[in-house]
Amino acid sequence: MKVQGQILLAAARGQVWDLLTDPAKLAKCLPGCEKLEAAGPDRYKVSVKFALAAISGSYSGAVELSEKKQPESLRIMLEGKGTPGFMKGEGRIRLTEKQGQTELRYEGEAQVGGMIAAVGQRMIDVAARRIIQQFFDAAAAQLRSSVPGA
């Protein structure tokens, strides 16, 4: 499943970069993140619980940042496994300055395996979009609270 989109964040590019690369801040953006701890350079162990109404799945796995070109672009990989199967997402994020704000563009691939893939195909796209939306909403909220000067 392809995912792509863009969002305008009311913060300087450096701040957005900082948010995406600081594990503590990243953890707050990740929907349902229960744990995120360092496991090597730019690699973190994570536990997340994705939920949509009654449907939920707990996954444990890793987040990895790579191809970092501060402050313009980086690649984020998230993979995890849990009782409903596994999920894997990988994509590139590009940041551009737009009149003091930052435009974030993302483009990537998401894959789920196991039970969710077999029974959830009609809802998966929307669910993925909502989770990404939640991520950026949380990011925007964090940036708002940290602007100005914090």
Added chain:
Amino acid sequence: MIPAPFEYHAPKSLEEALRLLDRHGDEAKLLAGGHSLLPMMKLRLAAPRFVIDLGRLKGLDYIREEQGMIAIGAMTTHAEIENSSLLRAKCPLLSETAAAIGDVQVRNRGTLGGSLAHADPAADYPASILALEAQMTMNSSMGVRAVDAAEFFLDMLTTQLRPGEILTEIRVPALGKGTGAAYCKLSQPASGYAVVGVAARVTLAAGKLAQIAVGVTGVGPKAYRAVNVEDALRGKKASEKLLAEAARHAARGVEALADLHASAGYRSEMAAVFTRRALERAVARAAGTKA
């Protein structure tokens, strides 16, 4: 097909159900007819720690007329709605919709409240509930509140219901003379869910479309009122051409779903086709030209 362990409660009264819901918070799920929740639990996609079964609860399955409205208890089954002589006489749209759900076994177990609270994007009722401008009553230990159907559905599988609330009653209008309504549906061949389901309600006055409401399900992440269609029709004289043109707007601005059975583009096109069909049938019924 065995769910994860859970604790089962079967409250006898609404008060008891609300107390249990307050106590267990979002670790609890309400069980009505069980046709959506139980399969998810058996596949372990849902694993609530507490299941509160509303099936033993008295007084939530009724269909009665109250001040020109028809009040329906949330635990009323699809079969009861399908076969209710009161609804068939005064609000046949709901009976027609219930008859289009699943199969006999599903209709004997599934409930109106359960279906609406679950808010499956392809469920049948939401289209008709929207077209009927129903009132949704929700109880919590804090009291009772009601919202219009148009405000009830928020997103895929997400409604107005807050933690601690139970949908208890749905009120629909008794349709008077000059009003006609119809539900037309394209079924998903495997599940029977609506790929597209459209409910239209029209009132004719002096040959013109005085009141009009169109509810659409299956097309987007949530059921919606096709306001663009309604606007294109309101106050005008119904003609085959007008209905067809207005129906073209059925999916305008909607984030259409895509799955194995229908792409987003096809869904949008079918929304127009089935909107036109529902409108034609509703107008004919309002005019008394067809049953």
Added chain:
Amino acid sequence: MATATKYIGKPLKRKEDPRLIHGLAHYVDDLVLAGMLHAGFVRSPHAHALIKFVDTSKAQSAPGVVAVLTAEDVRGQIGAVPCAAVLPDMKAAPRPVLATGRVRFVGEAVAVVIASDRYALRDALDLVDVDYESLTPVVDPEKAISKGAPVLHEPSPDNVAYRWELEGGDIKKAFKQADKVIRQRILNQRLVPVAMEPRGVLAEYKPGEKTLTVWSSTQIPHLLKTQLAAMLGAPEHSVRVITPEVGGGFGSKLNVYPEEAVIAHLAMRLGRPVKWVETRRENFLCTIHGRDQIGDVEAAVTKDGVLLGVKWRIVADLGAYYQLLTPLIPTLTGLMLAGCYKVPAIRIEIIGALTNKMSTDAYRGAGRPEATYYIERLMDLIAAELKKDPAEIRRKNFPQPKDFPYATPTGVTYDSANYQKSLDLALQKSGYAKLRKEQAKLRKQGRYLGIGLSTYVEICAMGPSSAMPAGGWESATVRVEPTGKVTILTGASPHGQGQETSFAQMGAEILGLTPDDVHVVHGDTAAVPYGIGTFGSRGTAVGGTAAYKSLIKLRDKLAQIAGHLMGEDPQKLVFGDGRIWSKSAGNKSIGLIEAIGAAYVAKTLPPGMEPGLDATTFFEPSNFTFPFGAHVCVVEIDAETGDVRLLKYVAVDDCGNVLNPLLVEGQVHGGIVQAVGQAMFEEAVYDEHGQLITGELMDYALPRAGALPWMETHRTVTPSPVNPLGVKGVGEAGTIGATPAIINAVVDALAPFGVRHVDMPAKRERIWKLMHEAPPRRAPRAPAKAAARRQAGRRAK
């Protein structure tokens, strides 16, 4: 069998039905043994991955868990999954019963958990932690066999399992002489058999007696017994396989599965009975699939529509491993690619491709529906190209009744047929000429009626042995009990076909009893003689013939005894109403029971005769049988939605002589419905990562009663010369004949839009797109003639 009969040929209701309808039948899941444990499998969510590590510790210590085993724990103790098909240059690594180091499809078993109850088991399954390193999966069979694709099995570095080639006649000459060459790609999508009862296995080992009993929902109890003995290293005489009630198979239980061996092994290892019952989800993922071929055809024809030669190239998606007959099935397609036509020259190339999916294998029709679909689509393509009636094109290419036995260029010899007669009857019964007029009229109104034909021949009654991987015969023992009741023990293994009824009809007819006096026993290797099983429409033609011959042997013996007792010529005795009658001397008779009594008490037997009344026959036919028929389907398409509605269905089938027309009709109806499934609804879809996204009945659409028209069935009767009953078999005919009839009707309905082919399933959106994106966009109410002209113009480009 030409004389008047009392039971044979009569529509008796099925003896099996009351117990099924009343819920009194016993399936594997209904069986409970003392101390029984429950097993479940941990399955891969990955289509292709290395298994880095399996942590079973948490599951091991969970409440109620008895054991958790991985491939490591059973290494050297359970042999690989057997494949009975042998083709030249077949290359693929055998399938281990538990994945070893690597998984190759979603659903492959990695570990097995055994617990004291199903609840503890289910919870423990979630506790087995498998660490995978994912590999790139190969999902598309054509990509799989192209350069640079990831490799599934080292012995096959190009993912080609085998190439099967066949050439008959002078194909070069045929194409040189052709007025026209017609080309088309025709797909046969992957299907899930979806037997109503999923698979299930229960095994019990008695260490004192050293006997292993395995109850399995299978179509082949004896072959399973032999294979299990080999896989487990157990002496075969101590292994017993029992098939309790089997809730459908459609070929999916004509196999030996890893679970059968693992459960049997566990029963021996743990010393307690162990049961496993497949979930519907597992049934979708890890029970064999059917079809899945890509066919490319090139046909050389004369301007009159006479076939000169055909080239076929077929890529068959075999999935990740060989199951019992996996590689063989596409070759059955190859053998039948001439259809019921004179094909002077043929060239066939079949490539078996390995992909990261569940194996394909025999599914109702097993290779023949694919062949029939290809050739029947081709006949309609020829008719459309030459603007001729599809019935006329077919007639032109049929061999004549005098041509039988008829040898095809693919190397098979059709036993007997009259294709003209069945087609004529189908056209007459469907009112074909009137339908064509109706179609023209409706087209003018913007309504799209489609009329589809299919004339098929198929290959049935799987035998002789020379053409079968594991023997092409069948056995039956008939025993007349001292009280006059008859037991027929058949080596065939019916699982819905109704042979408990039809064999009883034979017994009653031959011995002059009633069907209630005859009981049919099957599916217990300790009770019935070794047999091959029920598949390939062989139950009656091969198994029934064995029973018939044993019945005749006993009748002859009883006649000898009666003749001796009565002082009559045994040749002149007849059996009826429970008595044996003399034809020569008025109403002289003795009770059958007296002759039976004489056989058992053995005091008044003719000199030298053995006591007892048991007869066994192992029957091997000299050839396959080739049932045939003609089907007509009428559809109407809703131009606004693309929805296809079946309006009318007329089937004329010739399965030779008929023992019970009710059973035949039931088989034809069921077969047609399964064809409706493939033609209109069913499709096993794997996404690009190898996930089966039609993994349950919410998305995998089976045909429902509401989608079906009234099915009109007729028969012609051309007895088969290869068995004394003259029967051919009818278990798969409906599925084989109906799929192309339906699609031909759909394509015919879309002719005004310039459509020449539609891939299955004929889903609404697919049809809708063809109608709405057909260039140039046509006005919906254009008259048919104008449409036909436009269509012709478009083709000329």
